[in-house]
Amino acid sequence: MINIILQNRVYTGDLIQGKKKVENYRTHKLISTNEDEWIIIQNNHEPIVSKDKFDKVQEIINKNKCARSNKEKDLFFSFLKCLDCESSFTLRKVKNYEYYYCTSYVRNGNCTSHSIRKDKLIEIVLHELNKKFERNKIDTLTRDILLKNIDNIIIFKNGEATLNFK
Ligand SMILES: [Zn+2]
Structure with missing residues (x-):
């Protein structure tokens, strides 16, 4: 209001x-x-x-909006999709690593965990991107690169990932 x-x-x-x-x-x-x-x-x-x-x-409102959305958005936010239930993924920190889990599994146990370690997923995605765009090698994965090239990433039960390019 x-x-x-x-x-x-x-x-x-x-x-x-x-x-x-x-x-x-x-x-x-x-x-x-x-x-x-x-x-x-x-x-x-x-x-x-x-x-x-x-x-x-207006300036203050816009600044707050930007700060909030940048902080909230994880690198893979809205990109990950569960192969079995088509759910999004939730990021959780376990000991020293961050893992993604099928949100449906986290919320109500209606799926299996489909867990994948964030750093492993980054490795997979970089590898696939560099295979496709041989000429410009990418060292660091950013949200901008994902937004430009990737439609979504499907996560399998065993933690394998398949990229769907734009
Ligand atoms: Zn699922």
Whole structure:
């Protein structure tokens, strides 16, 4: 609720029109427009929040959003898929190593563990990527490299992994 108010430009005295448009004239379905399609009438009414303050708040909100999403996202977040139940994977630290487990197994024991050590998985993925792109050898695996090249990674019961390239 607070975020909605803090991010609503109307409180600075501006009037925004055209935030939604009719996508389909037969069904009259409304869709949200991009910010560059908005019609903004500046200083339409008395402001509740000054524009300076409003801009500062937007900056803080965006910074927090970035910090949060970067911290939360593990290298393989959303890439791993269980061969048997198609579940995502959960990262757990056991002693000195990090392991991925089938989330369905972790949550309710509805699958087997499909456990794979994170550093082993990185090795496998690097090996496969370098086999495919011989010319530019990759030393360090990053999320950007994964996002660019990989659709998903299927994890087998015995901890083997198969990459599905984009
Ligand atoms: Zn599973």
